[in-house]
Amino acid sequence: MRRTATSLLPGLIAASLVVVSAPAWPQDITREDIVRQLSRFESAPTLDLPALKQQTQERSKIRSRTEPPPQKRAPIAPELMTLPAFNVDIQFDQDTPIVRPESYQAVGRIADAMVYSDLLPYTFLIVGHVEANGNRESNVILSQRRADAIRDILANTFKISVKRLQSVGLGEEQLLDPSKPTAPVNQQIQIITVAKAAEEAAAPPPAPAPAAPGKQAPRKHRN
Amino acid sequence: MVRGYILLLVAVALGVPSLAMAQTMSFGDSAGLIASSCGADITANCRGVNLDSNRLKECLSRNQDVVSAQCKATYFKAFEAIQKRIAARVTVANACQREIVKLCGGSTKETSRSIPCLLTANGVSARCQQAVGEAGYR
Numbered sequence: 099m100r101r102t103a104t105s106l107l108p109g110l111i112a113a114s115l116v117v118v119s120a121p122a123w124p125q126d127i128t129r130e131d132i133v134r135q136l137s138r139f140e141s142a143p144t145l146d147l148p149a150l151k152q153q154t155q156e157r158s159k160i161r162s163r164t165e166p167p168p169q170k171r172a173p174i175a176p177e178l179m180t181l182p183a184f185n186v187d188i189q190f191d192q193d194t195p196i197v198r199p200e201s202y203q204a205v206g207r208i209a210d211a212m213v214y215s216d217l218l219p220y221t222f223l224i225v226g227h228v229e230a231n232g233n234r235e236s237n238v239i240l241s242q243r244r245a246d247a248i249r250d251i252l253a254n255t256f257k258i259s260v261k262r263l264q265s266v267g268l269g270e271e272q273l274l275d276p277s278k279p280t281a282p283v284n285q286q287i288q289i290i291t292v293a294k295a296a297e298e299a300a301a302p303p304p305a306p307a308p309a310a311p312g313k314q315a316p317r318k319h320r321n
Numbered sequence: 322m323v324r325g326y327i328l329l330l331v332a333v334a335l336g337v338p339s340l341a342m343a344q345t346m347s348f349g350d351s352a353g354l355i356a357s358s359c360g361a362d363i364t365a366n367c368r369g370v371n372l373d374s375n376r377l378k379e380c381l382s383r384n385q386d387v388v389s390a391q392c393k394a395t396y397f398k399a400f401e402a403i404q405k406r407i408a409a410r411v412t413v414a415n416a417c418q419r420e421i422v423k424l425c426g427g428s429t430k431e432t433s434r435s436i437p438c439l440l441t442a443n444g445v446s447a448r449c450q451q452a453v454g455e456a457g458y459r
Contacts, residue, residue: 198364203356206351221422254373256403
């Protein structure tokens with residue numbers, strides 16, 4: 099192999115470029131990983147999203163001298179921390195909710211997991227986080243826009259029912275790793291299982307199905 | 322020189338999931354295919370456009386003249402693969418009508434509720450089995 103290095107040189111250069119650029123490529127996630135994390139659901143928390151959004155916004159506006167540094171702030175939504183969550187490193191264009199192509203596959207895998215049988219009964223909260231850099235208030239807004247963007251892609255591009263998707267941005271008010279407030283680990287998107295459709299998974303009587311993934315065919319059914 | 326490129330191209334081609342299969346492709350694979358064949362084109366020409374089937378497809382076709390050959394050859398099929406996978410969920414209601422109603426006591430208006438049952442019930446037709454698989458429920 100090595101002796102033919104001259105003839106293979108261009109290929110080798112290209113291959114080494116791929117290797118070098120690999121760390122920038124987000125982790126390869128599988129549908130199975132996501133399903134495993136998100137199906138560990140036990141009981142639904144009482145969530146008041148409008149209140150949480152307002153609280154987050156208000157806290158991010160505090161300009162007091164006695165305000166603790168990012169790593170010492172209490173999480174704004176501790177009730178979310180005990181729920182089944184899948185944390186994923188989605189790459190966005192800087193300061194925008196635009197997902198970079200290198201993260202398309204990851205978003206697609208999330209959609210695959212949501213369609214998978216085991217997760218059909220559940221509804222999810224998409225949580226945006228931004229690391230503790232720059233303006234605290236803008237970080238809340240940016241994280242909300244990013245969470246909304248993921249929700250929109252799942253709903254519009256992959257037709258996951260909007261009834262199963264909610265989104266909230268917590269800015270830097272709930273650091274995923276408080277020991278490193280400015281690290282990329284704090285810029286992840288979290289998918290959290292927040293509710294299960296009425297407990298009739300075994301015997302399904304006719305009732306509204308929040309998990310209905312799409313519209314029925316306009317065609318007539320055969321008998 | 323040329324041989325190296327050919328080897329590389331073959332390696333790339335093998336890594337790309339086949340579009341010719343009758344089975345549908347997962348959303349992750351389709352989206353990954355858009356990224357791997359059009360990522361640079363999207364970054365260069367479609368900044369500010371998110372992974373939205375309509376808008377991204379529209380942007381890429383509007384930029385036909387400058388978009389790479391690899392992207393042009395792929396993106397339409399990749400978006401189509403996503404649509405196929407979505408359409409497959411509707412197909413389940415038709416292909417599994419008997420199973421949903423008779424075996425699972427469900428309704429074809431709420432197909433997703435009957436999916437766990439369709440996966441475990443005995444006597445599910447091959448056509449229904451295939452539809453369930455193509456929709457990505459399994």
